């Protein structure tokens with residue numbers, strides 16, 4: 001069973017991106033167990049002067065959650081055509097030290113929802129770029145959820161096509177995580 005950490009780039013309570021990750025958790029079925037990360041808001045602004053040990057507890061907690069997961073699924077909104085600041089800030093913390101950062105070689109996938117017509121495609125592309133720069137194994141998939149306000153009812157996903165794409169994404173993450181384990185075992 002693949003343990004997947006779900007990180008939503010939106011902090012708001014009724015976030016469509018968080019709802020998308022909840023739908024992914026339901027879609028995971030026997031392929032994986034998806035746990036939602038709930039501590040993004042507590043991460044302080046990155047300041048290199050504060051990047052000393054021990055690190056702020058909220059940062060240490062995120063680091064540990066990523067480290068102990070087999071894979072990470074990000075769902076990001078798009079803010080002004082890019083990644084939300086707090087999500088980028090959290091990744092900047094996690095990226096240090098870059099050679100041994102916990103996202104290195106970690107299978108990751110990016111999905112995203114927006115209320116506009118493009119489904120956060122730019123934010124997804126930028127997030128994939130940032131994750132690749134940290135050495136993550138970024139799945140070559142894009143899952144845009146445009147007009148997100150029309151696809152959930154009481155937080156539940158009502159779009160079967162998107163549910164199917166979520167299932168595929170989880171399956172691909174689980175495959176990538178298995179492959180990584182096999183490669184580690186072979187070394």
Ligand SMILES: Cc1cc2nc3c(=O)[nH]c(=O)nc-3n(C[C@H](O)[C@H](O)[C@H](O)COP(=O)(O)O)c2cc1C
Nearest residue numbers: 010012015016017018077078079080081114115116
């Ligand atoms: C500061 C801000 C900037 C936004 N910029 C964009 C944008 O560039 N493209 C877009 O499609 N939607 C944009 N939106 C609308 C978001 O897609 C919408 O608020 C979405 O519901 C946010 O995701 P969430 O429901 O997970 O919080 C913006 C929203 C905010 C608050």
